[in-house]
Amino acid sequence: MSTTPANSIDGIAVWNGHEALGTSTLSWAGDAILAVEPSTADSAALAEYSIIPGLVDTHVHISGYAGTRTVDWSSWPIVTPAEEKTLHIAANARKAASMGITTLRDLAGDENQMAVARVFDEGILPGPRLLVSGQVGMTAGHGDLFVPPHYPVRDRLADSPDECRKLVRHWARAGATGIKIYLSGGVLSIGDKVGWRNQTLEEIRTTIDEAHALGLPVAAHTHSAEGVEIALAEGVDSIEHGTGVSSKHWAELVEKNIPVAPTLMINNFIADGTVSFSEEAQQKAKQVVAERDAGFVGAGAAGVRFVLGTDANGKFVVFGDQYEEIRMMAETFEWTAERALVAATSDAADVVGMAAKVGTLAEGFGADFIVIKGRPWENIDDMRVENIVAVVSRGVVVSGELPS
Ligand SMILES: [Zn+2]
Known part of the structure; x- marks a missing residue:
């Protein structure tokens, strides 16, 4: 039996469904978030992006x-x-x-x-x-x-x-x-x-x-x-x-x-x-x-x-x-x-009765999230389809490409 490999994005701003967490590392394996942790990575490539829940x-x-x-x-x-x-x-x-x-x-x-x-x-x-x-x-x-x-x-x-x-x-x-x-x-x-x-x-x-x-x-x-x-x-x-x-x-x-x-x-x-x-x-x-x-x-x-x-x-x-x-x-x-x-x-x-599974980015939740340009929790005008960088649904990239 092989285990599902873990994925992660390091050094990106995360809003977890409730509040902004600052620069973080989000890691997941299959359809499960493993952790959302503070990160000290200073990634210029990720500075304009952020992650919000699906x-x-x-x-x-x-x-x-x-x-x-x-x-x-x-x-x-x-x-x-x-x-x-x-x-x-x-x-x-x-x-x-x-x-x-x-x-x-x-x-x-x-x-x-x-x-x-x-x-x-x-x-x-x-x-x-x-x-x-x-x-x-x-x-x-x-x-x-x-x-x-x-x-x-x-x-x-x-x-x-x-x-x-x-x-x-x-x-x-x-x-x-x-x-x-x-x-x-x-x-x-x-x-x-x-x-x-x-x-x-x-x-x-x-x-x-x-x-x-x-x-x-x-x-x-x-x-x-x-x-x-x-x-x-x-x-x-x-x-x-x-x-x-x-x-x-x-x-x-x-x-x-x-x-x-x-x-x-x-x-x-x-x-x-x-x-x-x-x-x-x-x-x-x-x-x-x-x-x-x-x-x-x-x-x-x-x-x-x-x-x-x-x-x-x-x-x-x-x-x-x-x-x-x-x-x-x-x-x-x-x-x-x-x-x-x-x-x-x-x-x-x-x-919809799914509060323990989706809508929040935290350990144990399903791996549904959007990588988006901007900081939509600060500026709602950033919530635009043209700002979508990638979407992960049940742990799989279903559109766009994850930034590296
Ligand atoms: Zn209707």
């Missing part, structure tokens, strides 16, 4: 078309067989990893994402850490309306408390690591309104009860104040989008430590026409952005726990846009650069 995006969708051909975004998923989709899922995940997003949580995944996650975890194919939440939503709910209304083949739906309980159990058996619910309509769903109620209180309570009984955190999509209030009252584990969060919710959000994934960029892009989807979606996004922005002013200073969650799907928000989202979060929430990086590394890792 990023954690708590809200992505990676089952879309991964190639360069122009395909219809909404019909491709329904005409493509599952066998083929799994390969696109793996390709999208690896694209994200090559951009330094080394942990992803897909918030509307199914058996396809779960298969890819297992293949990555077993090292059969190289790929990032992939967490998969199965959705429990109603007929005519946000999750149902990505498929045109007349189309007969649809994702699983749950229209009574019993059906909700059964669908949670289905996802638990399939290997999901979380559950996604909907507390309002959405932007890209076809034919609904952002303010529509999604499911009855009894259905929502049953889903949360069963998910928690089976150890699955519940992520709640909402674009309405009513949805935020239900999320807080019923004990969800994270709020997605958070439109409708206003100053009256801040104290409770902080007290309960509920994370909010703000998905700033995707709604901005749809609202301002940077990406075109449909007139319906653009009108909804404009409404969402106006309400969201009014409610988010001051929320960062009040201590609301925003974490990186982009809705990246490779089409409207591409893998790598996370860097711009992080800069946008720093600006929107009037955060320091370091606070914004915490939201994209150690705190996001905590939200």
Whole structure:
């Protein structure tokens, strides 16, 4: 048996997911950090570089078309067989990893994402850490309306408390690591309104009860104040989008430590026409952005726990846009650069249940990190894809070259 050889980078500034450590030596073997120690090496070659943990995006969708051909975004998923989709899922995940997003949580995944996650975890194919939440939503709910209304083949739906309980159990058996619910309509769903109620209180309570009984955190999509209030009252584990969060919710959000994934960029892009989807979606996004922005002013200073969650799907928000989202979060929430990086590394890792494995650079953690030009914890403007020097995912260089 040969042992995995150790690698190290000596004499480089390290930010460990919490604080700056100064000039350090980072050593790792396979997918394990061996040590992060102070270094006296004075490497001129490394002076302009630094190391930060791989990023954690708590809200992505990676089952879309991964190639360069122009395909219809909404019909491709329904005409493509599952066998083929799994390969696109793996390709999208690896694209994200090559951009330094080394942990992803897909918030509307199914058996396809779960298969890819297992293949990555077993090292059969190289790929990032992939967490998969199965959705429990109603007929005519946000999750149902990505498929045109007349189309007969649809994702699983749950229209009574019993059906909700059964669908949670289905996802638990399939290997999901979380559950996604909907507390309002959405932007890209076809034919609904952002303010529509999604499911009855009894259905929502049953889903949360069963998910928690089976150890699955519940992520709640909402674009309405009513949805935020239900999320807080019923004990969800994270709020997605958070439109409708206003100053009256801040104290409770902080007290309960509920994370909010703000998905700033995707709604901005749809609202301002940077990406075109449909007139319906653009009108909804404009409404969402106006309400969201009014409610988010001051929320960062009040201590609301925003974490990186982009809705990246490779089409409207591409893998790598996370860097711009992080800069946008720093600006929107009037955060320091370091606070914004915490939201994209150690705190996001905590939200997806991976705080002991990723998001922090220390002995025993997984070997996921980015070598980047600059000092992004001092200057958030350094968080740019063009500054990526190299990415190490599960101990392997997946893009760029390590500096020597
Ligand atoms: Zn989403």
